[in-house]
Amino acid sequence: MEEKGWEPRIVAFVCNWCTYAGADLAGTSRLEYRPEVRIIKLPCTGRIDPLFIIKAFEKGADGVLVSGCHPGDCHYTSGNYHARRRWIVFRELLKFAGIDLRRVHFSWVSASEALKWRDLINEVIETVRSAGPFEAYRRLNP
Amino acid sequence: MARIGVFVCQCGNNIASTVDTQKVAEEMKKIPGVVYTQDYKFMCSAVGQELLKKVVKEHRLDGIVVAACSPHMHEKTFRKACEAAGLNPYRCEIANIREQCSWVHHDKTKKTGTLKSTDLTRMTIERLKKNKPLKTINIPLKKKALVIGGGIAGIQAALDIAESGYEVILVEKEPSIGGHMAQLSETFPTMDCSQCILTPKMVELSMHEKVRLLTYSEVEKVEGYIGNFRVQIRKKAKSVIEDLCTGCGECIEKCPFKADSEFEVMKGHKRKVIYVPFPQAVPNIPVIDREHCPKFLKDKCGICAKVCGPKAIDYSQQDEIITEEVGAIVVATGYDLMPVESFGEYGYGRIKDVVSGLYFERLASASGPTGGEIRRPSDGKVPETVVFIQCVGSRDPKRGVPYCSKICCMYSAKHTMLYKHKVHHGQAYVFYMDIRSGGKRYDEFVRRAIEEEGAVYLRGRVSSVYERDGKVIVEGADTLSGTQVEIEADMVVLATAIVPRKGAKELAQRLGISYDTYGFYNESHPKLRPVETNTAGIFLAGTCQGPMDIPDSVAQGSAAASKVISLFSREDLVREPILAEVDERVCNACWDCYYACPYSAIEQHPLKGRDGSIVRWVARVNEGACQGCGVCVAACRSKAIDLKGYTDEQVYAAINALV
Numbered sequence: 001m002e003e004k005g006w007e008p009r010i011v012a013f014v015c016n017w018c019t020y021a022g023a024d025l026a027g028t029s030r031l032e033y034r035p036e037v038r039i040i041k042l043p044c045t046g047r048i049d050p051l052f053i054i055k056a057f058e059k060g061a062d063g064v065l066v067s068g069c070h071p072g073d074c075h076y077t078s079g080n081y082h083a084r085r086r087w088i089v090f091r092e093l094l095k096f097a098g099i100d101l102r103r104v105h106f107s108w109v110s111a112s113e114a115l116k117w118r119d120l121i122n123e124v125i126e127t128v129r130s131a132g133p134f135e136a137y138r139r140l141n142p
Numbered sequence: 143m144a145r146i147g148v149f150v151c152q153c154g155n156n157i158a159s160t161v162d163t164q165k166v167a168e169e170m171k172k173i174p175g176v177v178y179t180q181d182y183k184f185m186c187s188a189v190g191q192e193l194l195k196k197v198v199k200e201h202r203l204d205g206i207v208v209a210a211c212s213p214h215m216h217e218k219t220f221r222k223a224c225e226a227a228g229l230n231p232y233r234c235e236i237a238n239i240r241e242q243c244s245w246v247h248h249d250k251t252k253k254t255g256t257l258k259s260t261d262l263t264r265m266t267i268e269r270l271k272k273n274k275p276l277k278t279i280n281i282p283l284k285k286k287a288l289v290i291g292g293g294i295a296g297i298q299a300a301l302d303i304a305e306s307g308y309e310v311i312l313v314e315k316e317p318s319i320g321g322h323m324a325q326l327s328e329t330f331p332t333m334d335c336s337q338c339i340l341t342p343k344m345v346e347l348s349m350h351e352k353v354r355l356l357t358y359s360e361v362e363k364v365e366g367y368i369g370n371f372r373v374q375i376r377k378k379a380k381s382v383i384e385d386l387c388t389g390c391g392e393c394i395e396k397c398p399f400k401a402d403s404e405f406e407v408m409k410g411h412k413r414k415v416i417y418v419p420f421p422q423a424v425p426n427i428p429v430i431d432r433e434h435c436p437k438f439l440k441d442k443c444g445i446c447a448k449v450c451g452p453k454a455i456d457y458s459q460q461d462e463i464i465t466e467e468v469g470a471i472v473v474a475t476g477y478d479l480m481p482v483e484s485f486g487e488y489g490y491g492r493i494k495d496v497v498s499g500l501y502f503e504r505l506a507s508a509s510g511p512t513g514g515e516i517r518r519p520s521d522g523k524v525p526e527t528v529v530f531i532q533c534v535g536s537r538d539p540k541r542g543v544p545y546c547s548k549i550c551c552m553y554s555a556k557h558t559m560l561y562k563h564k565v566h567h568g569q570a571y572v573f574y575m576d577i578r579s580g581g582k583r584y585d586e587f588v589r590r591a592i593e594e595e596g597a598v599y600l601r602g603r604v605s606s607v608y609e610r611d612g613k614v615i616v617e618g619a620d621t622l623s624g625t626q627v628e629i630e631a632d633m634v635v636l637a638t639a640i641v642p643r644k645g646a647k648e649l650a651q652r653l654g655i656s657y658d659t660y661g662f663y664n665e666s667h668p669k670l671r672p673v674e675t676n677t678a679g680i681f682l683a684g685t686c687q688g689p690m691d692i693p694d695s696v697a698q699g700s701a702a703a704s705k706v707i708s709l710f711s712r713e714d715l716v717r718e719p720i721l722a723e724v725d726e727r728v729c730n731a732c733w734d735c736y737y738a739c740p741y742s743a744i745e746q747h748p749l750k751g752r753d754g755s756i757v758r759w760v761a762r763v764n765e766g767a768c769q770g771c772g773v774c775v776a777a778c779r780s781k782a783i784d785l786k787g788y789t790d791e792q793v794y795a796a797i798n799a800l801v
Contacts, residue, residue, distance in 0.1 A: 021214065024212045025241075027242055027245035030246075031246060032247065032248050035249075035257075039262075040265070040793065040796050043720065043771050044771040049776045055794060061800065073664075076740050076741075076773065077656065077676075077677075079740065082738060082776070118246075
């Protein structure tokens with residue numbers, strides 16, 4: 001039931017210190033990746049309220065990515081661990097609610113991992129594309 | 143209604159080649175609250191900034207979005223320009239349409255780039271609408287520094303800070319400052335004597351009126367934040383009253399008991415149980431090794447107290463806990479050598495004449511156990527053939543560490559020279575993997591060892607070391623000639639890997655700084671912030687950060703000191719106002735934030751009624767300690783905390799603008 005010419009919309013919630021800088025480096029290195037991602041910068045993945053993700057889906061996102069510093073590298077010492085713990089629980093909740101987990105992604109991308117960022121975005125977009133448009137949620141929100 | 147201005151930067155062709163900036167600007171005009179839009183070639187240029195200031199004033203704007211490069215590049219520039227035009231700097235936001243759009247989507251028709259730029263700019267505008275004007279905050283600053291570790295890096299840092307007029311406390315674990323450098327004989331590439339260049343600095347430090355030296359002491363607890371650290375230091379009982387001791391050494395001379403000397407590296411070299419680690423120790427005050435002293439073990443002896451003229455011996459002395467308040471901390475805890483007993487093929491620990499490079503330094507040192515004569519440990523004979531093996535543990539991901547210890551190539555070359563200078567007819571062999579001699583006059587030094595001093599360099603690894611007829615046989619490969627070699631040596635010296643100091647991780651956890659997989663402390667940025675940690679106010683110097691040689695350690699000591707000095711040169715601390723804020727009306731004191739905060743920045747605050755009794759408790763944010771990560775915000779179940787600059791409202795506004 002894919003729409004004609006449909007492209008997925010992805011919202012990426014990233015931390016300021018690692019992944020945002022990694023995404024910047026991808027630009028500085030002139031790497032190319034698919035354009036369907038919109039980045040929202042936060043100081044730390046630990047700042048990410050699971051409700052942000054729900055809201056993104058509500059507002060038309062077909063997939064969500066959360067990415068921060070690698071374990072041990074957090075600028076704020078332990079924010080990414082909080083994020084990871086929240087994420088594990090939240091993912092289970094989404095699964096329970098019947099949301100296709102191909103739409104939700106979590107990753108660590110450091111400030112030096114421009115290549116990883118590029119590959120990650122392409123992969124996330126591909127996976128979300130395979131899940132199709134997120135009609136089910138949108139129907140709840142007339 | 144907001145009055146927002148939007149500037150879309152072309153960045154020459156950097157943005158304009160894949161984004162139709164004019165179209166983006168026009169699209170933005172349709173958004174309610176946007177009263178001015180324009181695209182421009184270079185927004186960051188002086189002309190661009192002037193334009194921005196002019197427009198802000200002329201159109202009485204109350205917010206600015208610049209769609210340009212990453213905020214990491216020019217956010218500060220544009221915020222400053224806004225401030226100059228009379229606008230609160232936090233009413234300026236950047237939409238990143240270069241690094242995260244034009245440079246990564248190469249669609250020459252500009253369709254992709256324009257669409258995405260429009261989205262990103264719209265999201266930023268909606269976010270900006272919710273931005274509150276913020277003010278930087280000032281917090282007081284304690285202008286006193288703590289240096290942890292009294293090796294050359296710590297000494298240099300402490301001296302530089304003290305010289306600029308600020309007080310310094312230097313904490314050293316051992317009874318004397320000096321660190322590993324005090325153990326070395328000569329230093330590469332100049333071959334000047336290590337102690338001769340070090341001891342004047344040690345003395346200078348101890349005599350400095352701004353320096354408080356705490357030897358035989360360790361940092362136990364660190365609380366607080368930049369400008370306002372509270373540090374607990376355990377001053378271990380020396381059993382000698384420092385104010386009375388004259389350093390005459392009578393006690394040491396008369397002490398009848400001995401224990402292994404840590405300073406002389408190799409087991410079997412003894413020192414007294416009341417001792418100074420080495421003759422030039424600073425301070426020249428002995429300590430009693432309570433683990434080995436019979437007075438403490440079975441209450442026998444007590445000779446030192448009897449012979450001490452000024453009555454400085456105090457057997458009942460207790461550890462003392464000192465609390466200090468400091469504004470900055472320099473960590474210079476240094477390194478250890480990897481224990482290499484597990485490398486069975488080299489025979490270390492099994493064969494007496496297989497020694498570590500550091501022990502060879504002691505052998506070559508005029509103040510060492512042999513008075514500077516190279517004599518092998520087993521029978522005291524002068525070795526006629528010495529084999530030096532490099533990369534023992536280094537560059538060995540399987541059994542040792544994958545990194546290069548950096549100094550071994552140089553000191554092994556130096557060892558061959560020292561050996562040749564002392565044993566003229568001797569022959570030195572070096573087994574190496576690669577020669578890494580980057581540094582001023584370093585490669586010339588290695589060439590000299592090979593070409594003038596006759597050291598034979600063999601490129602290859604050693605497969606086994608064993609004893610035969612009083613000789614140490616070294617079997618290895620010479621990969622350049624493609625042959626197996628067997629050398630009948632008298633002594634083998636291992637260039638063992640540098641590893642972090644024992645207890646490095648525990649100290650890091652006490653300080654709240656991060657470390658890598660090995661335990662070396664992480665710098666804030668490997669190139670641009672090499673001596674800062676990610677914890678504001680804590681700096682690094684020397685080998686606690688990774689292997690480095692003396693010049694590097696000294697440079698880092700000075701660099702860390704200059705960071706401290708520039709911090710102290712301000713009246714008070716100016717902080718970005720990206721801070722958590724509690725709505726006390728909503729807070730129900732569940733303390734989730736209190737437990738989540740990595741900086742202990744949440745305080746439990748009682749709200750009192752008119753009669754002074756506590757009505758209820760609420761969370762409060764210590765603005766000095768808060769680093770603005772927002773972990774508490776996501777943890778708060780009653781939504782009582784928000785993060786200024788990244789409020790829920792701002793984030794939701796951006797999400798809402800997605801469609």
